[in-house]
Amino acid sequence: MSATTAAPRDRLLETAATLFYAEGIKGVGVDRILAEAKVTRATMYRHFPGKEALVVAYLEREDAVIRGYFEVAGAAGGSSRNLLERVIEGIAEDARRYHRRGCPFINAAAEYPDVDGEVRAVIDRHRTWFRDTLAGVCKAADVPRPGQVAAALVLLRDAALVGVYLDGDRVTTTFRRTARQLAGLAT
Amino acid sequence: MSATTAAPRDRLLETAATLFYAEGIKGVGVDRILAEAKVTRATMYRHFPGKEALVVAYLEREDAVIRGYFEVAGAAGGSSRNLLERVIEGIAEDARRYHRRGCPFINAAAEYPDVDGEVRAVIDRHRTWFRDTLAGVCKAADVPRPGQVAAALVLLRDAALVGVYLDGDRVTTTFRRTARQLAGLAT
DNA sequence: GTACAGAAAGAACGTTCGTTCTACTATCGA
DNA sequence: TCGATAGTAGAACGAACGTTCTTTCTGTAC
Numbered sequence: 001m002s003a004t005t006a007a008p009r010d011r012l013l014e015t016a017a018t019l020f021y022a023e024g025i026k027g028v029g030v031d032r033i034l035a036e037a038k039v040t041r042a043t044m045y046r047h048f049p050g051k052e053a054l055v056v057a058y059l060e061r062e063d064a065v066i067r068g069y070f071e072v073a074g075a076a077g078g079s080s081r082n083l084l085e086r087v088i089e090g091i092a093e094d095a096r097r098y099h100r101r102g103c104p105f106i107n108a109a110a111e112y113p114d115v116d117g118e119v120r121a122v123i124d125r126h127r128t129w130f131r132d133t134l135a136g137v138c139k140a141a142d143v144p145r146p147g148q149v150a151a152a153l154v155l156l157r158d159a160a161l162v163g164v165y166l167d168g169d170r171v172t173t174t175f176r177r178t179a180r181q182l183a184g185l186a187t
Numbered sequence: 188m189s190a191t192t193a194a195p196r197d198r199l200l201e202t203a204a205t206l207f208y209a210e211g212i213k214g215v216g217v218d219r220i221l222a223e224a225k226v227t228r229a230t231m232y233r234h235f236p237g238k239e240a241l242v243v244a245y246l247e248r249e250d251a252v253i254r255g256y257f258e259v260a261g262a263a264g265g266s267s268r269n270l271l272e273r274v275i276e277g278i279a280e281d282a283r284r285y286h287r288r289g290c291p292f293i294n295a296a297a298e299y300p301d302v303d304g305e306v307r308a309v310i311d312r313h314r315t316w317f318r319d320t321l322a323g324v325c326k327a328a329d330v331p332r333p334g335q336v337a338a339a340l341v342l343l344r345d346a347a348l349v350g351v352y353l354d355g356d357r358v359t360t361t362f363r364r365t366a367r368q369l370a371g372l373a374t
Numbered sequence: 375g376t377a378c379a380g381a382a383a384g385a386a387c388g389t390t391c392g393t394t395c396t397a398c399t400a401t402c403g404a
Numbered sequence: 405t406c407g408a409t410a411g412t413a414g415a416a417c418g419a420a421c422g423t424t425c426t427t428t429c430t431g432t433a434c
Contacts, residue, residue, distance in 0.1 A: 008380090008382095039381085039382090040381070040382050040383060041384085042381075042382075042383080042384095043380080043381055043382070
């Protein structure tokens with residue numbers, strides 16, 4: 001079972017995602033992706049209209065993974081209050097372990113200023129979903145002013161991801177403490 | 188008095204700063220900067236060793252502006268508690284009015300993954316200064332646990348800048364409310 | 375067996391990238 | 405007046421960019 005066992009399209013997306021996240025999008029050329037994915041140019045352009053489509057697919061994949069986290073956490077049972085606790089803990093752990101280079105969506109937005117582009121549309125969809133989902137969790141947990149708290153938690157998650165990247169792990173402590181305080185959880 | 192009155196170096200930096208912030212760094216070529224600044228290639232390479240030096244100068248300029256804000260606010264007098272209030276208000280206003288495309292440093296970091304590069308060094312210096320300065324303000328204002336509060340305020344400021352860019356002005360309300368609450372100010 | 379689709383391989387397109395270079399001109403202090 | 409300095413103007417560099425193309429191979433379904 002060689003490294004090229006997976007389907008070309010999957011290798012392409014996997015490689016692109018890794019490189020885009022680690023080195024920035026404009027900083028990674030198509031040639032580089034093709035070489036590391038061991039996929040030829042023609043194959044890539046059969047699966048994706050161009051580089052930007054690859055970027056969109058990368059972000060949509062990222063979005064799907066995060067939605068998956070929430071589905072698993074929601075299905076796991078436990079009280080609503082406990083779910084809120086696990087969400088906060090999950091964000092901190094995710095930042096510390098899997099997103100040491102910051103938030104893929106925030107990073108991509110830095111490189112794509114055009115509000116009307118497809119890239120920004122994906123980012124927008126993800127953020128809207130996240131904000132709404134978090135508000136639902138807060139409401140279910142009987143948090144006073146759930147909308148306000150959810151909005152603040154969204155801010156804090158952005159900050160936690162940026163903070164781990166630029167300032168190191170210690171911000172996760174600040175994130176946990178601040179988030180729990182806002183949500184009215186035991187400190 | 189034509190548009191090219193200012194010294195070439197100043198025009199260069201002004202133009203580069205505007206373009207880098209508005210469109211991202213890797214997305215803006217040297218040719219573009221030269222054309223809009225009405226400066227020739229040779230002149231640019233006389234003042235700056237290369238594009239990266241222009242990026243560093245852009246970020247250092249941004250850093251200097253923000254330090255200037257704090258100097259003015261500090262010299263203006265008023266109680267320490269009032270200074271803390273003005274700092275929070277200043278961050279919100281700055282995000283809403285002058286940084287609608289997010290934080291220049293966070294955006295630049297998204298495009299420069301190399302921790303050892305000069306770009307990341309400038310970013311690091313800025314963030315360290317900001318964190319320390321904010322801790323000093325909190326301490327002077329007799330905020331309980333000033334270190335913790337300052338750390339949380341840094342997180343919130345990152346989030347406010349990102350939030351205004353990607354979600355719109357309404358996050359400044361969340362920022363103000365959350366920041367004031369953490370700092371123990373009247374809501 | 376034949377036909378067809380997907381993938382591999384690689385040449386080539388024109389454009390832009392950052393950078394270097396030469397040559398000419400304007401300014402200003404020594 | 406001379407010579408250094410800084411700016412203008414524009415050609416040119418090799419490399420990388422994203423994209424398109426033709427050709428060959430290899431399965432698999434009819």
